[in-house]
Structure formats: C-alpha cells, structure tokens
Amino acid sequence: MKSAVIYLRVSTDRQAEKDLSLPTQLEACQKFARDKGFSVVRVFKDAGESARTSNRPEFLEMIDFCLAHVRALTLGAVICWDTSRFARNRYDAILYKRQLARKGVKVLFASQPMGEGAEGQLLEGFLELVDEFYSKQLSRNIIRGMRENARRGFLNGAHVPFGYRLVKVADEKGNLKSRLEIEECEAPIVRHLFHL
Numbered sequence: 001m002k003s004a005v006i007y008l009r010v011s012t013d014r015q016a017e018k019d020l021s022l023p024t025q026l027e028a029c030q031k032f033a034r035d036k037g038f039s040v041v042r043v044f045k046d047a048g049e050s051a052r053t054s055n056r057p058e059f060l061e062m063i064d065f066c067l068a069h070v071r072a073l074t075l076g077a078v079i080c081w082d083t084s085r086f087a088r089n090r091y092d093a094i095l096y097k098r099q100l101a102r103k104g105v106k107v108l109f110a111s112q113p114m115g116e117g118a119e120g121q122l123l124e125g126f127l128e129l130v131d132e133f134y135s136k137q138l139s140r141n142i143i144r145g146m147r148e149n150a151r152r153g154f155l156n157g158a159h160v161p162f163g164y165r166l167v168k169v170a171d172e173k174g175n176l177k178s179r180l181e182i183e184e185c186e187a188p189i190v191r192h193l194f195h196l
Helices: 013-018 022-036 057-069 090-102 117-151 187-195
Strands: 003-010 039-047 075-080 106-109 164-170 176-182
Touching (some): 003 057, 022 039, 022 075, 039 057, 057 075, 090 117
Parallel strands (some): 003 039, 003 075, 075 106
Antiparallel strands (some): 164 176
16 A cells, blocks of 8 residues: 655645644645555644745755655555645745655556546646746735835834834724834933934
8 A cells, every 4th residue: 555645735824823734734644645545644734824935844854754664664655635735836836845755756646536547647737837927927916905004104023112002002993903102201311212
C-alpha cells in the first residue's frame, strides 16, 4: 500500500483560532486517501498562512519530509483539499510539484478530481491561474477598503499608539468601528516630546 501525507492550510488567524476550516479539510482529505488506497503517514498544517508565497513553515517542512522519506515510506502522494490550499502562486505550484514529481510523488486534491492526461493538466493549470487571480483581486479589494476606512477616520487594526485610546463609534450604517482619540493623561508627555 502506498502512503501519503496531507497538507492543510487556512489563510487567516481568525479561521485558525475558530478552527473553522482545518477539521473539515482533514476529514475530507482522510476520506479521499482511504478511497484512493493511501495510508496517511503525516499531516502538516499551516494556520493563518497565505499561499501567495511558499514561505510557510509547515509547507516547507512537508516538501522536505516528502523528498527525504519518499523511498522509505513508499510515499506516493501529497493530498490537499484543493489547488488553492497548495499554492496561490502559479510559479510556486509548478516548482514544488515538479520537485515532488521527480521523486514519484503526485499532488492530489480531495475536492477537485483532475483526471489523468492532458485534460487533467489543463484543468489543474487553469485552476492554479484562477487561484492566483483570486488572491491578487482580493488583495486589491482589501487595500481599497482599508484606504476608505482610514479616509473616514477609522483604525485599520493597528496597535494603539501611546497618547491615544481606542473608542468604538458607529458608522453611517450603524456598524461599530474603531477610532483613535487623544488620551488626556498621556497627551502632555507626547506634546512635550514633540516640543523637544
């Protein structure tokens, strides 16, 4: 029986803290492994890590593990939930899949059966491009929203600087937002520093 490793990832710390996605991904990947006849030897999890870069601790450890143990464990596959969990950067996807393929390890996706041959490769490449596009588009939208939030005088989640305090105020739709106000007991110190 061939063995496999499972790689799981969630993008945000909030998802990781609330355990929203990792257990669901794990369950689906384990079922996929059983259905395909793989025994799972290890599970790697990156919680709160973006896939726009390969600089993810568990991802890199998983790649190293696979390359080092492929023969000893008769390792045949890395199983992920979908293409976006492996990488949202087409270059990284190609690079790491090629390294694994040279050792005979396939990257399989529990929620996206690709099929064999040219059609499967085309579909996988297309999905990787869509993942990268989605990530870039999402980033652009978030930056635009943060700029608008700051333009309205609301805080975008940074630490509260010395001399200020955080207050909650309602925006025009009634949603509570954070805004900085001068902390009167610390303000004289800040004014003195600026004066110096």
